[in-house]
Amino acid sequence: MVEAWNLIIGNPVLNVLIASSHFLFGQFGLAIIALTVVVRLVTWPLTKRQLKSTKALQDMQPKMQELQKKYGKNQQKLQQEMMKLYKEAGVNPLGCLWPMLIQLPIWIALYQAIMSALATSPENLLNLAQRLYSWSIVNQAIPLNSHFLWLNLGGQGDLVLAIIVGGTMWVQQKMTQAPAVDPRQESTSRIMLLMMPLLFGFMTLMFPNGLGLYWAVSNIIGIVAQYFITGGWGYLKFRSPFQTTPAKGR
Amino acid sequence: MKQPKTLLLVVIALLPLILVSCLPTGASVSTGWAGTAFRDGTIYVGTKDGSVVAVNSSSHSQQWDYAFNAAIYTTPVVDGDLVYVGTYSGQLYALTTARGVERWVYPRTGSMGAVVGDPVIGNETVYVASSDGSVYALDTTYGDLKWKSESLADKLWTSPVIAGDTLYVSTFDGHIYALSVEIGELLDWSFKSDAGFASSPVVYEDTVFLGSFDRHLYAVTVGSNVSAWRFPREKPAGNWFWASPLVSNGTVYAGCLDGKLYAIEAKTGEELWEFDAGNAIVASPVLMNNLLVVTDESGTVHVFDLNTELEEQAVPLKSVSIGAQVKSSFCGQDGLVYIRGGDESIYVVDIDRGELSWTASLSIK
Numbered sequence: 001m002v003e004a005w006n007l008i009i010g011n012p013v014l015n016v017l018i019a020s021s022h023f024l025f026g027q028f029g030l031a032i033i034a035l036t037v038v039v040r041l042v043t044w045p046l047t048k049r050q051l052k053s054t055k056a057l058q059d060m061q062p063k064m065q066e067l068q069k070k071y072g073k074n075q076q077k078l079q080q081e082m083m084k085l086y087k088e089a090g091v092n093p094l095g096c097l098w099p100m101l102i103q104l105p106i107w108i109a110l111y112q113a114i115m116s117a118l119a120t121s122p123e124n125l126l127n128l129a130q131r132l133y134s135w136s137i138v139n140q141a142i143p144l145n146s147h148f149l150w151l152n153l154g155g156q157g158d159l160v161l162a163i164i165v166g167g168t169m170w171v172q173q174k175m176t177q178a179p180a181v182d183p184r185q186e187s188t189s190r191i192m193l194l195m196m197p198l199l200f201g202f203m204t205l206m207f208p209n210g211l212g213l214y215w216a217v218s219n220i221i222g223i224v225a226q227y228f229i230t231g232g233w234g235y236l237k238f239r240s241p242f243q244t245t246p247a248k249g250r
Numbered sequence: 251m252k253q254p255k256t257l258l259l260v261v262i263a264l265l266p267l268i269l270v271s272c273l274p275t276g277a278s279v280s281t282g283w284a285g286t287a288f289r290d291g292t293i294y295v296g297t298k299d300g301s302v303v304a305v306n307s308s309s310h311s312q313q314w315d316y317a318f319n320a321a322i323y324t325t326p327v328v329d330g331d332l333v334y335v336g337t338y339s340g341q342l343y344a345l346t347t348a349r350g351v352e353r354w355v356y357p358r359t360g361s362m363g364a365v366v367g368d369p370v371i372g373n374e375t376v377y378v379a380s381s382d383g384s385v386y387a388l389d390t391t392y393g394d395l396k397w398k399s400e401s402l403a404d405k406l407w408t409s410p411v412i413a414g415d416t417l418y419v420s421t422f423d424g425h426i427y428a429l430s431v432e433i434g435e436l437l438d439w440s441f442k443s444d445a446g447f448a449s450s451p452v453v454y455e456d457t458v459f460l461g462s463f464d465r466h467l468y469a470v471t472v473g474s475n476v477s478a479w480r481f482p483r484e485k486p487a488g489n490w491f492w493a494s495p496l497v498s499n500g501t502v503y504a505g506c507l508d509g510k511l512y513a514i515e516a517k518t519g520e521e522l523w524e525f526d527a528g529n530a531i532v533a534s535p536v537l538m539n540n541l542l543v544v545t546d547e548s549g550t551v552h553v554f555d556l557n558t559e560l561e562e563q564a565v566p567l568k569s570v571s572i573g574a575q576v577k578s579s580f581c582g583q584d585g586l587v588y589i590r591g592g593d594e595s596i597y598v599v600d601i602d603r604g605e606l607s608w609t610a611s612l613s614i615k
Contacts, residue, residue: 119422121280122323122366122407126532126577129490129507134465136486142463143422143446146404 006131013109015133018117022141028117029148032110032210036217039106046102047222051176051229053091060089107211114210118146118154153210161212166201168219173197174236175226280338282321285533285579286588286596289328292347293588295596296322297612302335304350305596310610314350317614318343323366325579329390334376336365342378342386344393354393362386367409367450373431377417379406385419387434397434402427413453420447420460426470441470443477448490454497454516461491467504467512469519479519481512493534503542505531511544511552513563523564527552532577536587541567541601543587545576551587553601568604572597
């Protein structure tokens with residue numbers, strides 16, 4: 001299992017990162033950013049589909065409000081009608097999670113690569129020897145420069161980075177998250193909107209800063225892509241009717 | 251309806267954290283790989299749980315143990331009635347050899363940075379490199395700081411080596427520095443390689459030998475700005491030269507993580523012979539009365555007779571498997587080799603008979 005993982009994902013990510021840093025002025029941080037861009041490009045079709053769904057959700061808002069008015073008192077019926085509407089429009093309200101889940105192996109491989117490549121412990125350095133390809137540029141790049149901007153990429157617990165990761169994730173989610181018409185859905189959406197940035201902010205504190213750098217850059221790319229595809233800041237400025245008149249929803 | 255959906259979302263959101271925590275990752279716990287030291291019938295060795303244990307070689311029983319509660323990568327160094335141990339938590343301890351009582355610790359409070367490379371002793375001074383990038387010189391008797399060098403690198407995980415009045419230090423960023431043993435100031439000469447140095451240096455007749463991350467072994471003449479040679483000349487070796495080489499009678503014996511032991515002429519860098527152990531050689535070779543002892547990671551001890559012709563030298567006289575992984579440095583005396591196995595046991599191999607003499611658990615009793 002471990003061997004297969006390293007052979008297919010772990011070692012390629014590790015070696016490509018190290019080789020990239022050789023070409024990027026010996027900066028491992030720049031190699032992480034380059035990898036982020038590549039991953040976002042590879043997952044672009046999925047992201048594009050997700051962004052189109054978001055746009056469709058935006059366009060569906062008047063219809064959803066109509067449904068809310070019509071079936072507001074019958075939640076079950078409202079749910080059914082909304083699901084029907086989603087289905088007709090080819091929209092998956094949870095679709096935004098798929099690009100994230102697909103990146104999961106990359107996160108794990110990146111986490112491994114950072115811990116190994118930056119030799120955060122003597123064991124990691126010795127283990128690194130068994131995982132490197134025989135490419136001369138890879139071997140000449142060792143040891144890597146662990147400093148990038150203000151960050152020690154192998155270190156952890158950088159609060160500024162955690163805030164950037166959490167903040168950019170919140171912005172990205174807020175841009176894409178259509179306000180729910182159903183008060184129950186609204187509650188779930190609110191939890192997700194807060195929970196994910198908090199979770200990733202917390203994970204940034206717990207994991208190496210290099211992984212946090214990946215998340216931050218990935219979020220920023222996502223925000224920029226979202227801005228240009230949906231033609232603006234999306235729901236970032238949107239205020240839900242349930243937020244303005246909470247008494248009505250209950 | 252609401253609760254299952256929320257639960258699903260929470261699980262999906264927590265999935266990355268759960269998976270990253272559960273799947274095999276690049277992170278490994280620092281457990282140390284302290285090797286063995288032998289003096290006056292006692293074996294001193296570090297353990298995975300952060301202790302040093304003294305084992306009586308006659309009774310095979312533990313005389314004492316001392317818990318540091320920190321990983322130990324340094325092989326204990328015995329000098330006089332003290333045994334010196336550096337810890338990953340950044341202290342250097344001097345314990346009495348007789349009972350394992352702490353004589354002194356440096357620093358008395360706080361940390362000087364993780365100690366990974368073995369300390370070396372000379373001129374009543376113990377020299378130790380630290381992860382803060384400096385070399386510290388401490389009085390052997392009281393542990394007082396004699397001097398601290400300027401920061402030489404991001405971190406120093408190698409051991410310094412003393413040659414005359416000079417202390418040589420290799421760094422991961424490819425430098426060899428020469429320091430005055432008296433006051434720790436940098437001397438005029440230093441050497442810079444394009445690739446970083448993986449191993450600690452060895453000095454033999456004004457030449458520094460050490461392994462590099464570029465899969466070569468370097469020979470650098472003190473005072474020169476270019477390397478005398480690097481081995482192999484053409485294609486790099488199969489992996490790093492992690493362990494310090496051994497130099498004797500004009501021949502360099504270098505174990506490589508590619509599993510090969512190379513015998514190289516010290517003056518020219520010409521290969522004399524090689525032996526493929528089949529498993530990574532992590533520990534430095536040891537010479538015992540013209541018998542060269544090498545261990546590989548799988549736990550096989552290979553003994554080479556250097557008294558024979560070159561062609562015969564490349565064939566091990568004996569090979570003994572201890573059945574446990576070996577990553578730590580080892581020592582030998584009077585025909586016996588003392589090895590710490592990865593299973594937290596000490597293995598004593600009789601190289602004359604070519605068999606395992608005895609073994610003892612290092613679990614703290």
